[in-house]
Amino acid sequence: MRYVMKGGNPLVGEVVIGGAKNAALGVLAAAVMTDETVVIENLPDVWDIDVLLNAIRDVGAVVERIGRHTVRINARSIGSVTVNNEFIKKIRASYYLLGALLGKYRRASVALPGGCNIGSRPIDQHLKGFRALGATTVVEYGMVNAEAPHLGGGHVYLDVVSVGTTINIMLAAVLADGNTIIENAAKEPHVVDVASMLNSMGANIKGAGTDVIRISGVQKLHGTEYSIIPDQIEAGTYMAAAAVTMGDVTVRNVIPKHLEAISSKLMEMGCEISEFDDAVRVVAKKRMNHTKVKTLPYPGFPTDMQPQISVALALACGTSIVTESIFENRFKYLDELARMGASAKVEGGNIAVIDGVTRFTGAEVSAPDLRAGAALVLAGLAADGCSVVEDVEYIMRGYESFAEKLRELGAEIRLADNDKDVQKFKLSRSI
Numbered sequence: 001m002r003y004v005m006k007g008g009n010p011l012v013g014e015v016v017i018g019g020a021k022n023a024a025l026g027v028l029a030a031a032v033m034t035d036e037t038v039v040i041e042n043l044p045d046v047w048d049i050d051v052l053l054n055a056i057r058d059v060g061a062v063v064e065r066i067g068r069h070t071v072r073i074n075a076r077s078i079g080s081v082t083v084n085n086e087f088i089k090k091i092r093a094s095y096y097l098l099g100a101l102l103g104k105y106r107r108a109s110v111a112l113p114g115g116c117n118i119g120s121r122p123i124d125q126h127l128k129g130f131r132a133l134g135a136t137t138v139v140e141y142g143m144v145n146a147e148a149p150h151l152g153g154g155h156v157y158l159d160v161v162s163v164g165t166t167i168n169i170m171l172a173a174v175l176a177d178g179n180t181i182i183e184n185a186a187k188e189p190h191v192v193d194v195a196s197m198l199n200s201m202g203a204n205i206k207g208a209g210t211d212v213i214r215i216s217g218v219q220k221l222h223g224t225e226y227s228i229i230p231d232q233i234e235a236g237t238y239m240a241a242a243a244v245t246m247g248d249v250t251v252r253n254v255i256p257k258h259l260e261a262i263s264s265k266l267m268e269m270g271c272e273i274s275e276f277d278d279a280v281r282v283v284a285k286k287r288m289n290h291t292k293v294k295t296l297p298y299p300g301f302p303t304d305m306q307p308q309i310s311v312a313l314a315l316a317c318g319t320s321i322v323t324e325s326i327f328e329n330r331f332k333y334l335d336e337l338a339r340m341g342a343s344a345k346v347e348g349g350n351i352a353v354i355d356g357v358t359r360f361t362g363a364e365v366s367a368p369d370l371r372a373g374a375a376l377v378l379a380g381l382a383a384d385g386c387s388v389v390e391d392v393e394y395i396m397r398g399y400e401s402f403a404e405k406l407r408e409l410g411a412e413i414r415l416a417d418n419d420k421d422v423q424k425f426k427l428s429r430s431i
């Protein structure tokens with residue numbers, strides 16, 4: 001599938017941000033750790049979430065979507081600790097079921113995760129964490145197996161700050177016998193959200209949001225009702241959309257504190273930013289200024305916003321330097337952006353030198369991954385004429401109603417199944 005769009009309209013108006021996909025993935029895994037019923041609210045309606053829900057259903061839990069954004073899960077009937085359904089390999093967060101099932105049933109077997117194609121994504125730190133809790137881990141035949149007849153507490157020092165590892169060890173450790181300390185833990189808002197959800201189920205986790213997390217294992221967890229935090233990256237993407245299209249966008253239902261790294265970068269580039277209790281407004285009145293961006297673990301600038309800010313910088317005055325320090329292969333989309341007229345070169349694999357141009361021109365490009373795909377759509381909305389972004393299935397993994405929300409802000413964009421739909425769109429706009 002592809003999006004076809006006609007660029008040039010400044011995006012103006014308000015957009016309501018949904019629940020955080022990356023928090024939701026951890027929260028859903030946590031939900032299987034009790035035999036009581038868990039109700040999760042503010043769940044984003046995106047493909048990655050469907051994949052995880054199906055996997056949870058496949059191992060035997062009862063999963064009921066009781067609204068577009070609400071799900072009720074009861075995991076009492078889980079009959080298998082092997083997760084290997086058709087799609088699970090495609091989402092990175094499948095590994096959360098390893099921590100959750102290992103914690104609850106003392107063993108688990110999950111297909112080795114895939115995920116976005118943004119560089120090698122090892123799971124050595126996850127396995128090191130499970131081993132510190134007394135588990136044995138084996139990777140064979142495409143599966144990760146973990147087993148711990150006696151799951152105890154442990155002391156884990158992470159070699160890299162890893163969101164996934166931090167959440168996974170938390171999941172396994174909450175039901176372990178004893179105390180666990182995770183040092184050099186990730187501090188991302190979704191780490192805190194998963195910890196809050198587990199605590200609302202009776203877990204004892206302290207320090208989430210700092211780099212030392214202490215967990216005292218408990219005997220069992222109970223049911224809860226939990227509402228997921230707003231999606232920092234969805235919000236940031238619409239903030240960048242305002243900057244790229246010289247628009248005026250208010251993102252609503254957000255936690256402005258989680259957006260500070262993005263807001264301050266956009267401000268440096270010349271955007272006017274106003275913060276409200278649960279909203280942030282971005283106004284871009286003139287061409288952006290160049291700047292430097294370096295991705296870092298939270299509270300640094302998020303790697304998942306790197307492509308979107310780079311698109312804004314590709315239209316800014318002067319030369320910008322973007323350093324990607326989390327993933328090694330996250331600039332592939334720049335070749336696609338070059339088709340629209342951007343001028344950028346990548347040095348040493350992780351530094352992009354971007355010379356701002358005054359305009360993009362419409363082109364056919366393809367989305368290499370989730371966030372880069374969204375960034376290419378923003379570029380198309382700024383470009384003169386018509387653009388087509390192919391492979392938007394990637395975008396659907398993480399953005400709910402992307403085209404609809406953009407249209408409400410004044411974008412001319414449609415989902416197209418085939419070339420005929422693209423032609424129809426072009427004809428209707430005399431392109």
Ligand code: UD1
Binds near residue numbers: 126
């Ligand atoms: C999560 C997010 C992803 C985001 C990333 C960084 C989810 C589902 N995905 O991914 O959108 O881009 O955080 O904010 O929440 N690493 C190791 N060994 C490991 C684990 C990680 O070396 O065992 C390295 C990775 O290669 C990477 C760095 O640690 O260089 C950070 O990765 P990590 O925070 O684990 O990313 P994910 O949790 O997979």
